[in-house]
Amino acid sequence: MPENLSTLKINTVFAGFLIVASFIIGSLWTKVQYLEKGASQPALAADNPSADVPAPIVAPGDNGEPVKVSIDDDPVLGDKNAKVTLIDFSDYECPFCKRHFDEVYPQLKKDYIDTGKVKMVFRDLPLSFHQNAPKEAEAAECARKQGGDQMYYKYHDQIFTKTTSNGTGLALDQLPVIAKDLGLNIGQFQQCLDSGEFKAEVDKDLADAAKVGASGTPTFFIGKSTSNGEIDGIKVVGAQPYSAFKTIIDEKLK
Amino acid sequence: MDKSIFSSRLLLPTVIISSLYLLITILLMNRSLTVDTLFGTYSLDYKGQIIISLISGMWTSMTDMGLFLLVIASVLTGLNISLLVDRLNKLKKLAKLHLVVGGSSILGIVGSGCAACGLPILALLGLSGSAAYLPLRGMELSYFSVLILLFSFYFLVKTDTRQSCTINVNK
Numbered sequence: 001m002p003e004n005l006s007t008l009k010i011n012t013v014f015a016g017f018l019i020v021a022s023f024i025i026g027s028l029w030t031k032v033q034y035l036e037k038g039a040s041q042p043a044l045a046a047d048n049p050s051a052d053v054p055a056p057i058v059a060p061g062d063n064g065e066p067v068k069v070s071i072d073d074d075p076v077l078g079d080k081n082a083k084v085t086l087i088d089f090s091d092y093e094c095p096f097c098k099r100h101f102d103e104v105y106p107q108l109k110k111d112y113i114d115t116g117k118v119k120m121v122f123r124d125l126p127l128s129f130h131q132n133a134p135k136e137a138e139a140a141e142c143a144r145k146q147g148g149d150q151m152y153y154k155y156h157d158q159i160f161t162k163t164t165s166n167g168t169g170l171a172l173d174q175l176p177v178i179a180k181d182l183g184l185n186i187g188q189f190q191q192c193l194d195s196g197e198f199k200a201e202v203d204k205d206l207a208d209a210a211k212v213g214a215s216g217t218p219t220f221f222i223g224k225s226t227s228n229g230e231i232d233g234i235k236v237v238g239a240q241p242y243s244a245f246k247t248i249i250d251e252k253l254k
Numbered sequence: 255m256d257k258s259i260f261s262s263r264l265l266l267p268t269v270i271i272s273s274l275y276l277l278i279t280i281l282l283m284n285r286s287l288t289v290d291t292l293f294g295t296y297s298l299d300y301k302g303q304i305i306i307s308l309i310s311g312m313w314t315s316m317t318d319m320g321l322f323l324l325v326i327a328s329v330l331t332g333l334n335i336s337l338l339v340d341r342l343n344k345l346k347k348l349a350k351l352h353l354v355v356g357g358s359s360i361l362g363i364v365g366s367g368c369a370a371c372g373l374p375i376l377a378l379l380g381l382s383g384s385a386a387y388l389p390l391r392g393m394e395l396s397y398f399s400v401l402i403l404l405f406s407f408y409f410l411v412k413t414d415t416r417q418s419c420t421i422n423v424n425k
Contacts, residue, residue, distance in 0.1 A: 064289025099314060213286075235286040238315030244307035251300055 066232035069212045069221040071121040074205070075144055075152040078113040078120055084252045085225045086245075087121045087233060089209045091217040092137060093130035096239040098165035100218050101157075104242045112249055119225065122156060124205040125217050130167040134202055139175040139189075141198035146184050154182055222248050264336045272332030279324060280312045281305070323400055330403035337407070 069087050086108075090097045112118035126133030136159050144152035158178045163169035179189040192198070212221070213235065221233025222245070234248060281288040291304040312321060 064286055064293060066290070067286075095317075096315060103314070234290055235284075237284050237287075238311065240284070240311040241307055241314055244304065244311060247300060247303040247307060251296065 066223060066234055067212050067221060068230055069223075069233045070208070071229040071231075072123065072205070072208065074121050074123050075149040075156075076119050076121055077109075077149065077153050078118060079116040080119060081225075082113075082116055082119040083225060084112075084118045084249055085121060085223060085229075085231045085233075086118055086249070087123060087221040087231070089123050089125040089205070089214040089217060089219045089221075091124075091126045091130055091133045092140075092159045092163060093133040093165050093167050093169055094127065094217040095165045097218045098160055098163065098169075099239040101160040104239070104245065107242050108245055111246070117253055118249055122153075123208070124202045125209045125214060125219070126202065126206070127217060132168050132170060132172055134199075135172055135193070136163075136170060136175065137202045137205075138196065138198045139179070139193055141201055142189050142192035143179060143182065143184060145192060145197075146188060147182075151182065151184070155179070158182065220245075222252060224252055264333075264340060267336040267339070268329070268332040270332070271335050272328040275331045276324065276328040277309065279328070280309055283315070284308055284311075323397065327399045327403060330400065330407055334403060334406050 071085060071087060090100075108118070108120075113120055124134075124137040126137050128134075140152055140155045140159065143155035147154070155178060158181070159170060162174065162178070175193060176186055176190055180186050209215075209219070212233075214221075216237060218237075218239065220236040221231065222236065223231030223233040225231065236244060236248065287304065288308065291301050312324075316324070
């Protein structure tokens with residue numbers, strides 16, 4: 001019996017040691033990753049003082065009820081009078097957002113947005129551990145300031161095409177280069193970017209995301225369009241396949 | 255070690271439990287959509303298509319490592335539960351099942367299940383965002399689950415149910 005007890009104790013200590021060791025190795029690994037990329041300690045989304053709405057204990061919409069989500073004053077792609085609205089809370093440096101952009105977005109655009117059935121609204125949810133994402137979001141807004149919603153989406157497409165989406169997948173010095181390629185006024189663009197003119201806009205999207213229970217990226221809300229821009233949206237989380245979007249949109253179009 | 259644990263008798267329940275675990279986990283990641291789909295007034299065709307889409311979405315909405323860990327955790331959960339039920343049945347047949355044995359086994363089932371839940375449990379509680387506070391963005395829970403399940407599996411395999419006492423020849 002004492003022998004069994006001592007074996008049990010050794011096993012328990014060993015298990016505890018493995019758990020603690022796993023956690024420490026994980027922490028060190030992350031630290032090394034960030035140091036290699038020249039970034040400081042990753043900040044958490046909740047640390048952002050402008051995201052003043054605390055993450056809810058039970059996220060809205062997680063009981064299956066549609067969530068009221070506004071398109072706010074964010075850029076619209078497609079017919080403004082389209083029957084269905086798709087709101088995309090996204091992050092330019094999130095690999096799953098890029099996967100959605102590469103694999104699903106072109107088909108969605110061709111079948112539903114370009115045909116006037118669906119309008120897409122891109123809202124920013126730059127996670128703070130994706131170092132370059134907030135500035136990229138601001139840059140897209142600066143492009144919109146000069147060329148409207150159409151220019152916003154041209155810029156949006158360029159970011160997603162060029163970034164490797166790993167937090168610093170697109171060097172910040174490439175942002176004016178994209179602007180130049182798209183024919184924007186570089187002086188105005190740079191001034192807009194440097195002054196942080198659209199930081200508050202990006203932060204508002206972050207706060208709104210927390211309110212509607214979008215805690216990760218990409219998070220989509222799909223619902224019938226309304227005159228005030230607020231939809232009762234079904235929440236879809238993650239880089240889901242085209243078939244998931246098609247099924248929901250077709251149902252909403254009935 | 256009890257060799258019977260490798261019998262094909264345990265294969266079917268293991269496969270069924272593992273598949274169910276995997277399915278539930280995948281659907282919990284999109285809990286809102288799943289609840290809306292299952293309980294909403296939609297056609298069966300719509301419900302089927304959404305569920306199939308979400309299942310196929312596990313290839314696109316998870317990292318390779320995340321998916322690998324989830325599959326491992328599912329298989330280990332299936333194995334653990336099958337083995338525990340099998341062990342309970344054996345003890346019952348041998349009239350050795352007392353309250354304590356049954357109680358600890360049930361705790362074992364619950365324990366192994368919970369340890370394996372990781373992110374899905376967080377998602378169920380609406381706390382998936384809290385995973386962002388962890389250095390590996392919640393992946394720790396998957397590693398932890400697999401570790402605990404491996405321990406659980408090891409001790410289940412190691413335990414012997416033979417009705418005999420062993421003699422320690424070294425003493």
